[in-house]
Amino acid sequence: MRACLISLPESGGQALPSIAGKSLARRQLMFAREAGCTSVIAFGGGASADAIDLRHAAERSGMKYQVISTSHALPGIIGDEDSLLVLQPGLLPESRAALDLLRAEGDRVLVVSAGPGVTAGLERIDLDRAWAGALTMPGRWLGKLTGLPEDIAPHGALLRIALQHRLPEARLADSTLDEGRWSVITTSEAARIRAAEWQRTHLGETSPGAMSRWLGRGLVTGPGSGLLDKRYARPAILAVVAALLGGGIAGGFYEMPILGFALVAAAVPVLEAFIAISRLGVAPFGKLKRWPWLRRAIDAAILALGIMAIDSLLHRAIFPPLVLGAALLLLDRRQLPSWLEPARDRMLVAGLVAIVAALATPELAIMLAGILVLLANIAPDRG
Numbered sequence: 107m108r109a110c111l112i113s114l115p116e117s118g119g120q121a122l123p124s125i126a127g128k129s130l131a132r133r134q135l136m137f138a139r140e141a142g143c144t145s146v147i148a149f150g151g152g153a154s155a156d157a158i159d160l161r162h163a164a165e166r167s168g169m170k171y172q173v174i175s176t177s178h179a180l181p182g183i184i185g186d187e188d189s190l191l192v193l194q195p196g197l198l199p200e201s202r203a204a205l206d207l208l209r210a211e212g213d214r215v216l217v218v219s220a221g222p223g224v225t226a227g228l229e230r231i232d233l234d235r236a237w238a239g240a241l242t243m244p245g246r247w248l249g250k251l252t253g254l255p256e257d258i259a260p261h262g263a264l265l266r267i268a269l270q271h272r273l274p275e276a277r278l279a280d281s282t283l284d285e286g287r288w289s290v291i292t293t294s295e296a297a298r299i300r301a302a303e304w305q306r307t308h309l310g311e312t313s314p315g316a317m318s319r320w321l322g323r324g325l326v327t328g329p330g331s332g333l334l335d336k337r338y339a340r341p342a343i344l345a346v347v348a349a350l351l352g353g354g355i356a357g358g359f360y361e362m363p364i365l366g367f368a369l370v371a372a373a374v375p376v377l378e379a380f381i382a383i384s385r386l387g388v389a390p391f392g393k394l395k396r397w398p399w400l401r402r403a404i405d406a407a408i409l410a411l412g413i414m415a416i417d418s419l420l421h422r423a424i425f426p427p428l429v430l431g432a433a434l435l436l437l438d439r440r441q442l443p444s445w446l447e448p449a450r451d452r453m454l455v456a457g458l459v460a461i462v463a464a465l466a467t468p469e470l471a472i473m474l475a476g477i478l479v480l481l482a483n484i485a486p487d488r489g
Contacts, residue, residue: 127334315447322378
């Protein structure tokens, strides 16, 4: 068994800084789970809000959770054949390289060069090395803690014990510190600055032409950044998307296609906000697999609304929206220059159809949108 030691503030003390709705303790828990830990040992205030939050997160992950208030309790919890992962307080561990080193067979202590390490807030070992804030050690060494003062901070004491036993070292590249994947955060202000960069990193770059995606991500990283703290945010946003799409289909059914296409256009950036929150929720180690397919619901709504909007024979009603939908799907498979990105933005396409339908007819609006998307399909590839 491998357990992880995570330090928490005492009850009534200052809360831990958080990154994108999860405290540093929660972030360390996610890293520990990826490193193969099945148990969490929290050192500090067991009744603090951070401790309660960490307990619930550990239980949802299927991990055993225990609280200790003194380092002398560790030897009685960790067996001689078990392994303990120790993480420095305030560490935001998100480096896959570090994760691979700690996953490897055998216990080890991670180190970095002393200069960059100390600058980043890590503990110096000697003139050449600094502790990278993470180590794994065998449980049989924990008995050494009983010979130390009872109120000693366990992570520092365990580092000294590991060094005295000449635990094998694994060097983490100094560039990992510069990339922000391995950093020490001690204040809420530093966490706020880091959170903005963290969100941009895990959401990736967005083309200015992808207006709906830019709006959706801007909502999550800007005015709606507080949504990341709310458990009901994702289902609530998904309900709004469903209501807008349902209203759009109802608009087509009751012969109000302009309103219908406008509602579908409004649903697109809301859906992108939902996908952005979902992507941040599984970052940095998880992958979003299912939710991006919800974008196909937008295509289905445009197709159904287009068919209902054209008052003609069935084959004439089906053909223009079918061409538009097929052209959009084909355009998704291509890499486009930024100036052509608006051609596959469903918000702009549905909005264009609504505007032209208000000036002419829905059939003409759908045909015009289809022609524009087809022209984008035959444009030269990017680069």
